[in-house]
Amino acid sequence: MNEVTQSLLIIIGVLFAAMTVSAGLIWLERRLLALWQDRYGPNRVGPFGLLQVLADMIKIFAKEDWIPPFADKPVFIIAPAIVVVTSLLSYAVIPFAPGVVVVDLNVGLLFFLAMSSMGAYSVVLAGWASDNKYSLLGGLRASAQMLSYEVFMGLSLMGVVMLAGSFNLREIVEAQRGMWFCVPQFLGMAIFLVAGVAETHRLPFDLPEAESELVAGYHSEYSGMKFGMFFVGEYLGVTLISALTVALFFGGWLGPWLPPLVWFSLKTFVLICGFILLRATLPRPRFDQLMAFGWKVMLPLALLNIVVTGGILLATK
Amino acid sequence: MISILRSLWQVLLHTFQPRATVQYPDEKPYLPPRWRGRIVLTRDPDGGERCVACYLCSVACPVDCIALQATEDESGRRYPEFFRINFSRCIFCGFCEEACPTYAIQLTPDFEMSEYRRQNLVYEKEDLMINGPGKYPGYNFYQVAGLAIGGKDKGEANNEEPPVDVRSLMP
Numbered sequence: 458m459n460e461v462t463q464s465l466l467i468i469i470g471v472l473f474a475a476m477t478v479s480a481g482l483i484w485l486e487r488r489l490l491a492l493w494q495d496r497y498g499p500n501r502v503g504p505f506g507l508l509q510v511l512a513d514m515i516k517i518f519a520k521e522d523w524i525p526p527f528a529d530k531p532v533f534i535i536a537p538a539i540v541v542v543t544s545l546l547s548y549a550v551i552p553f554a555p556g557v558v559v560v561d562l563n564v565g566l567l568f569f570l571a572m573s574s575m576g577a578y579s580v581v582l583a584g585w586a587s588d589n590k591y592s593l594l595g596g597l598r599a600s601a602q603m604l605s606y607e608v609f610m611g612l613s614l615m616g617v618v619m620l621a622g623s624f625n626l627r628e629i630v631e632a633q634r635g636m637w638f639c640v641p642q643f644l645g646m647a648i649f650l651v652a653g654v655a656e657t658h659r660l661p662f663d664l665p666e667a668e669s670e671l672v673a674g675y676h677s678e679y680s681g682m683k684f685g686m687f688f689v690g691e692y693l694g695v696t697l698i699s700a701l702t703v704a705l706f707f708g709g710w711l712g713p714w715l716p717p718l719v720w721f722s723l724k725t726f727v728l729i730c731g732f733i734l735l736r737a738t739l740p741r742p743r744f745d746q747l748m749a750f751g752w753k754v755m756l757p758l759a760l761l762n763i764v765v766t767g768g769i770l771l772a773t774k
Numbered sequence: 775m776i777s778i779l780r781s782l783w784q785v786l787l788h789t790f791q792p793r794a795t796v797q798y799p800d801e802k803p804y805l806p807p808r809w810r811g812r813i814v815l816t817r818d819p820d821g822g823e824r825c826v827a828c829y830l831c832s833v834a835c836p837v838d839c840i841a842l843q844a845t846e847d848e849s850g851r852r853y854p855e856f857f858r859i860n861f862s863r864c865i866f867c868g869f870c871e872e873a874c875p876t877y878a879i880q881l882t883p884d885f886e887m888s889e890y891r892r893q894n895l896v897y898e899k900e901d902l903m904i905n906g907p908g909k910y911p912g913y914n915f916y917q918v919a920g921l922a923i924g925g926k927d928k929g930e931a932n933n934e935e936p937p938v939d940v941r942s943l944m945p
Contacts, residue, residue, distance in 0.1 A: 493788045496795045738785040739778065 468559055475548050479692040484510050486692075486733050493737040517688075522681035525588065532586035537683045539579035540690030544697055547572040551700050552627040554710045554717040565626040566618065569701065570611050573656050576694070577603040580658070583687075587678040595677070598744055602655055602662060605751040609759035610652035616645040616766040617705050630709030637708040644762045646706040648755055653702065655751070657694030659732060661739040662747060699728035805883035807909070810868045812884040813859055815899065816877065816908035823903070824878035824915060827854040831870035831879050839863035840870060849924025851916075857899040862892055876915035880908040 484499070484507060491498035499506035524533055550565035552558040562568055577600055584596015618624055620641065621632040629638075639646050655662040679687060703709060703724040710717030742750070796803050805811070816824050827844030845855040870879050889895050907913065922928045929936030 491793075493785050495788060495791055495793050497793055497797070734782060734786060738781050 464559070467557055470557075471548055471553070471559055472545070475545060475693060475696065476689075478696050479689050480510050480514065482692040482695065482729065483513055483688075485729070486736075489730060489733045490737050493734065514685075517682060517685035520681040520684075522683060525678050527588045528678065529586040529588065532582050533678075534683070536579050536583035536586060537679065537686035537690065539582070540576055541686050541693065543572040543576040543579070544690055544693040547697055548700075550626055551697075551704055552630050552709055553700075553721050555627075557718065558627060561627055562625065564624045566614060566624040566629070566705075570607075570614070573610070574607055576656070577607070579690075583679070589678055592677055599658060602658070602744075602747060602751075605748060606652045606655035606662075606755075609648055609751070609756045610656065612756070612759040612763060613645045613648035613652065614705065615763050616642045619763075619766050619770055626704055630704055630711065633708045633711060637706065637711075639706040642706060642762070642766070644758060645766075646702070648759050648762065649705070650698075650702060651755060653698035654732065654735060657691055657698060659691070659695060660736040661741055663741065695729060695732050696725065699725045699732065702728055805885075807883065809883035810866045810871075810881040812882050812887055813861075813864065813866075813870070813897075813902060814880055814882055814904045814908060815857065815902045816880055816904055816910075817906065818914045818916075819907055819912055820914060822851075823853050824876045824907075825854050825857065826852045826876055826878070826915065827857075828852075828875065830873040830875065834869040834873035836867060836869060837863045837865055851923045854899060857902060859897050859902060861887060861895040861897060877908070877910040877913050878915075880910075882908070 487509070488498035488500075488506065499509040502508040502512055524530060547569045549559040550562050550568050552561075580599035580603065581596050584592045584594075584599065587593070587596075617629060617638055620638060621629040623629065623632075632638075654660075700721075703721060707724050707728075710721045712720035715723075818824055827842055829842065829844070832838070832840035832842060839860040841856075841858040841860075843855040844852055846852050866881065868881050871881050887895070916923060916926055917932050920928060920931060920934060
């Protein structure tokens with residue numbers, strides 16, 4: 458097949474898969490949360506409640522897309538787009554199967570880290586542009602949380618890079634043919650998962666958008682499609698972090714007997730369910746407890762991980 | 775940290791526990807027999823109305839949702855000319871059932887009374903009357919009361935002695 462056609466097909470496929478999974482996560486999250494809370498989720502709308510996604514989409518599109526007159530218009534409009542844009546851009550470097558990757562960047566991992574740092578802008582801009590005390594507080598908390606948790610997100614990935622010898626995500630997956638990196642880099646995986654949950658501000662780190670505190674935080678002034686973008690952007694982030702963890706620590710598409718794409722999807726699905734389990738289980742820590750946890754516990758552990766991994770690699774070289 | 779992992783495991787085990795929801799239109803909840811639901815007006819075992827329009831239920835009602843008017847038929851038996859309960863005000867407390875001396879007004883375990891228009895929630899006597907004795911079968915007020923109506927004179931009820939002419943007691 459023609460190079461260009463193949464690339465185009467992969468791009469369309471990845472975009473379609475990403476948006477479908479994020480929309481389907483609306484349904485999956487409600488059903489799984491209900492399963493773990495001893496109740497049924499939406500099960501009336503279609504078979505097993507699947508048409509609930511359609512109903513939610515129609516609701517979001519049909520809502521009045523109101524811009525507050527006291528808000529900073531251009532920033533207000535751009536902020537939700539930044540979330541979706543950076544998440545979708547990060548999907549470009551994930552290797553779904555051997556040969557199925559949108560762009561085989563040599564510094565794929567660095568690109569992902571850069572995109573997640575840019576994603577922090579959206580929360581800050583949304584909180585600031587809303588011109589509303591609660592949104593501002595939510596935006597401030599979100600930026601503080603995302604900045605501090607990004608520090609050791611990058612550091613925790615250094616162990617993987619040391620073991621694989623490259624920032625290229627496809628080569629990292631290839632380097633796991635002998636043993637998945639979750640075994641030697643268990644601490645790195647734990648730290649990356651915690652940082653990932655904080656980056657997409659999911660429970661237990663969802664103070665910025667806490668529905669019961671802070672009156673929905675930085676997105677309290679948003680309605681209609683802009684809110685829908687924040688919403689879908691959060692689910693895109695969840696899927697992205699799951700897909701990345703699978704690629705970096707759980708062997709990507711490696712596995713016996715089933716086709717590689719199926720393995721990748723299965724592992725990502727398990728991790729997404731793990732995200733939802735976290736939301737069903739854990740209470741929300743106070744903001745200062747959250748920051749103390751990040752700086753005083755996670756950062757030293759990430760540095761320790763790097764030191765020990767580097768030491769062992771040097772000793773066995 | 776261990777407690778967090780333990781909580782995650784325990785919540786995961788909830789996958790295998792039965793859900794606590796009653797799927798309403800397909801499964802109905804269990805209602806005990808004395809559950810205070812829709813109000814009905816009942817009849818005697820002989821088929822006559824039990825209600826004697828004594829106004830005790832409308833006086834006992836804490837939200838004043840019962841309206842009635844008493845009248846008498848040819849045989850001297852009192853009955854309500856109209857009997858109206860406004861179910862948009864009724865709080866289903868059961869005070870009217872407790873106040874009724876003839877077991878006429880009763881609360882039944884039924885709650886499916888939704889209407890689209892509020893006027894349809896005002897039930898008249900023909901909506902409230904049922905053809906049976908309700909929860910208290912075999913009770914006929916006039917069989918145990920001393921009142922004289924057509925067909926039963928004074929002294930002819932159950933366990934009742936005929937009236938005594940006091941002037942015949944003089945020495």
